Amino acid sequence: MLPLRVDLESIAVIGPFADAARDSVGPWIFRQDDAETVTILAGIRKAVGNATRVDHSVGVSVPKRLHASIFENPFMPATPRIEVDDDAEIARAVRLAKEAEVAVLVLGEAQIMIGEHASRSSLDLPGRQQELLEAVIATGTPTVLLIMTGRPLDLKGAQPDAAMMIWYPGTRTGEAIANLLFGKVVPGGKLPYNWPRNIGQIPLPYAHLRSFRPDDIETRYWNEPNDPLYPFGFGLSYARFTYANLRLSAEQIRVGEPLDVSIEVTNAGGTTADEVAQLYIHQRHGTSARPVRALKGFERITLGAGETRTVTFTLTPNHMRYWSAATRDWVQDATTIDVFVGTSSRETLQASFTVVTAG
Secondary structure (H helix, E strand, C coil): CCCCCCCCCEEEEECCCCCCHHHHCCCCCCCCCHHHCCCHHHHHHHHHCCCCEEEEECCCCCCCCCCCCCCCCCCCCCCCCCCCCHHHHHHHHHHHHHHCCEEEEEEECCHHHCCCCCCCCCCECCCCHHHHHHHHHHCCCCEEEEEECCCCCECCCCCCCEEEECCCCCCCHHHHHHHHHCCCCCCCCCCCCCECCCHHHCCCCCCCCCCCCHHHHHHCCCCCCCCCCECCCCCCCCCCEEEEEEEECCCEEECCCCEEEEEEEEECCCCCEEEEEEEEEEECCCCCCCCCCEEEEEEEEEECCCCEEEEEEEECHHHHCEEECCCCEEECCCEEEEEEEECCCCCCCEEEEEEECCC
């Protein structure tokens, strides 16, 4: 994935949240000053200047909630809702995308669709956003999807050229997103959950227990895989990172002793970028069943192009103990622990050590 060029001749900025100041700041904002918020459309226009034509279409309407939000009351300002002729506006959005060098789609959920009292029965894009997404991708114009929401959404297999989860960035939304799109800064965020392929997979925790048939866990459904679309800890960058030389300070420790884990991280890309190295463990046996992966450490580092750095984590006794429902107390077992280090919870670079009883 590479950043957009600032010298593009034309950009189509499409979607109901591309120029939505109120939605950009998210829920629990009671006295929002829309005039002080820089929208994504405004941020892109400022970043590219007058030399680039930036066209805009809202694309589709934002549907109403069946049950009113707690934020829709006489004491809070009304949230503006986009309502257009969907057929006509989708056709216009497609035309603008065909005429542009790049299309930037801003889809997701409105301010009052997320937060407290905002559970959903599906993870589909609200309204006709899915239709808009697929229609723009079908034009063949390179398409960047920005997803404004607070939870994973089901894109039904649609594959834009690039996608970025932007959450609700706040009053400086447009400037922050433009900096990321045009490479002034390099994205380095990581997912705090497994992103499911389908709502039928939920709940889909990354730290699940082993099943009685662990080799078949990802063949649960006959029609699609059961692994997440994007795993916990996943996140791409304008650089590519490699991990090597996983080392442990000891092959065996006693209960109550720490252990150091070190790894070499290399920026194999052509630009300075941040990476978040992540440490996971799995305890093979003990007083109670333990998760297949449990995050026990992470470190954000900045590496120049071609630079290699050694990252060291310390696994303390507190990292290795847990609350056991069987004993109703904190436990650290004599056991074997597998260690995984990498760029997400699905990494396979692995080492192991044993913990023996003290004394």
